[in-house]
Amino acid sequence: MSHRNTAAKLPAHILIFPLPSQGHVNSMLHLAELLSLSGLHVTMVLSEYTHGRLLRHGNLHSRFSRYSRFRIATLADGLPADHPRVGERIMDIVLSLKEVGGSLFRKLMESTDALSDGGTRRRVSCLIMDRVLSFALPVVEEMGIPYVYFRTISACSFWTYFCIQEIIDAGEVPLKAYQEWKDLSGDATFCRVDDINDTGFQTIKTETKRTTTAKALILNTFEDLEGPILDRIRKHIPNLYSIGPLHAHLKARLELKGIESSNHSSSFWEEDRSCMAWLDSQPENSVLYVNFGSVTLLTKDELLEFWYGLVNSGQRFLWVIRPDSIVENDGNEVPIELDEGTKARGYMLEWVPQREVLAHRAIGVFFTHSGWNSTLESICIGIPMLCWAYFADQTTNSRFISEVWKMGFDIKDTCDRILIERMVREIMEVRRNEFLERARFMATMAKKTISEGGDSHSNLDRLIEFLKSTII
Numbered sequence: 001m002s003h004r005n006t007a008a009k010l011p012a013h014i015l016i017f018p019l020p021s022q023g024h025v026n027s028m029l030h031l032a033e034l035l036s037l038s039g040l041h042v043t044m045v046l047s048e049y050t051h052g053r054l055l056r057h058g059n060l061h062s063r064f065s066r067y068s069r070f071r072i073a074t075l076a077d078g079l080p081a082d083h084p085r086v087g088e089r090i091m092d093i094v095l096s097l098k099e100v101g102g103s104l105f106r107k108l109m110e111s112t113d114a115l116s117d118g119g120t121r122r123r124v125s126c127l128i129m130d131r132v133l134s135f136a137l138p139v140v141e142e143m144g145i146p147y148v149y150f151r152t153i154s155a156c157s158f159w160t161y162f163c164i165q166e167i168i169d170a171g172e173v174p175l176k177a178y179q180e181w182k183d184l185s186g187d188a189t190f191c192r193v194d195d196i197n198d199t200g201f202q203t204i205k206t207e208t209k210r211t212t213t214a215k216a217l218i219l220n221t222f223e224d225l226e227g228p229i230l231d232r233i234r235k236h237i238p239n240l241y242s243i244g245p246l247h248a249h250l251k252a253r254l255e256l257k258g259i260e261s262s263n264h265s266s267s268f269w270e271e272d273r274s275c276m277a278w279l280d281s282q283p284e285n286s287v288l289y290v291n292f293g294s295v296t297l298l299t300k301d302e303l304l305e306f307w308y309g310l311v312n313s314g315q316r317f318l319w320v321i322r323p324d325s326i327v328e329n330d331g332n333e334v335p336i337e338l339d340e341g342t343k344a345r346g347y348m349l350e351w352v353p354q355r356e357v358l359a360h361r362a363i364g365v366f367f368t369h370s371g372w373n374s375t376l377e378s379i380c381i382g383i384p385m386l387c388w389a390y391f392a393d394q395t396t397n398s399r400f401i402s403e404v405w406k407m408g409f410d411i412k413d414t415c416d417r418i419l420i421e422r423m424v425r426e427i428m429e430v431r432r433n434e435f436l437e438r439a440r441f442m443a444t445m446a447k448k449t450i451s452e453g454g455d456s457h458s459n460l461d462r463l464i465e466f467l468k469s470t471i472i
């Protein structure tokens with residue numbers, strides 16, 4: 001059987017392989033749809049676990065049913081189904097895939113079924129892969145298939161990861177002066193490690209340096225937001241495509257083709273839409289939307305500090321707390337004052353259609369963990385942010401949100417009810433308009449960059465041309 005795509009002048013076949021976590025899968029699916037929209041043949045590689053979650057809670061199949069050249073291939077992540085995949089345990093997926101991923105990926109690449117199109121095997125022309133998945137490299141190199149990295153983080157965080165060796169050489173990591181280095185991408189598995197031989201730390205460091213071996217690098221960001229840092233990265237990786245914000249870019253391209261794009265859920269949890277009616281009944285810009293994303297964990301004590309801070313601030317709040325996000329949850333009774341304060345001004349639920357919530361006229365400020373997707377989603381709507389970073393790239397993002405882009409406050413990882421109350425009041429009652437002006441300006445820039453003639457728009461066109469050229 002021929003493994004070449006030449007016979008019927010078929011389009012290039014792009015394999016997209018995200019790290020199986022919500023944020024990564026969301027942005028890679030946006031890219032997959034953009035490439036499918038341009039007529040490329042796309043196969044998305046999902047872990048069996050992720051695929052199961054998407055089938056249960058997202059609308060993956062109806063979303064992609066219009067693309068006859070879109071396929072899904074699955075492989076195991078090597079962890080038992082009930083293994084926790086949140087908090088710092090997210091690193092377990094990376095380490096497990098490192099163990100088992102190579103042979104599973106090889107099997108997938110050799111499988112006619114997984115990569116077939118109407119019975120005909122389609123040779124992969126290019127692999128687009130997430131950071132820490134280098135176990136795939138020997139397989140594609142052997143097969144002569146080029147690869148491209150798509151890092152789903154901000155350029156500023158990527159740059160931090162990229163330069164970490166220099167910081168180690170300068171003797172600054174492991175962190176000695178915690179206060180000075182607080183804004184580096186940091187968590188127990190990264191810059192705040194006590195031991196630089198830590199496996200997670202070493203993995204991320206080496207994988208980032210390896211980016212230079214790829215044919216290109218794709219980043220979900222845009223020139224008006226991170227231009228100076230993108231220029232620095234280009235000195236090391238000239239073939240860099242900034243094509244974000246991807247969710248908005250996809251929406252714009254669908255609209256250009258007259259395609260309805262409203263229902264795009266790729267949620268791992270069931271979306272609770274009841275908050276939309278509650279938001280409808282709230283005054284304009286009056287609600288603080290609190291959501292710390294798909295990975296963050298809170299201890300019971302932290303939960304109470306946030307809760308007291310929110311209730312005591314006297315502001316209206318919509319607070320999303322994932323069912324699996326509270327550790328050591330002993331199910332104790334909620335203090336009466338919190339219960340009453342929440343009934344009076346708050347609404348709490350487990351998972352929401354975030355982009356729709358952010359776009360609601362009642363939302364005034366986003367209290368976020370500064371995950372990169374959440375940050376971009378807020379930027380595109382022009383909503384100021386109050387940042388509480390949990391880990392990884394979030395500390396760098398929150399620093400940029402407050403100090404560089406001036407779109408909000410960064411409370412770092414401080415979790416104290418008095419501080420939270422004060423910051424919530426300050427941003428909702430005093431500083432919102434000032435941050436709003438900057439946020440709206442950046443939203444305009446985001447809109448411009450994805451429109452025809454904009455940087456991200458033309459970068460995506462260039463990327464598509466490049467991908468087409470990878471066909472053998």
Ligand code: UDP
Pocket residue numbers: 021022023024026267291292293294295296320350351352353354355370371372373374375377
């Ligand atoms: N999200 C959502 N509903 C929620 C919480 C999050 O749809 O209740 C989506 C959010 O819109 C974003 C993604 O989940 O696209 C979270 O990714 P992000 O990079 O912000 O953070 P992570 O979860 O990876 O820490």
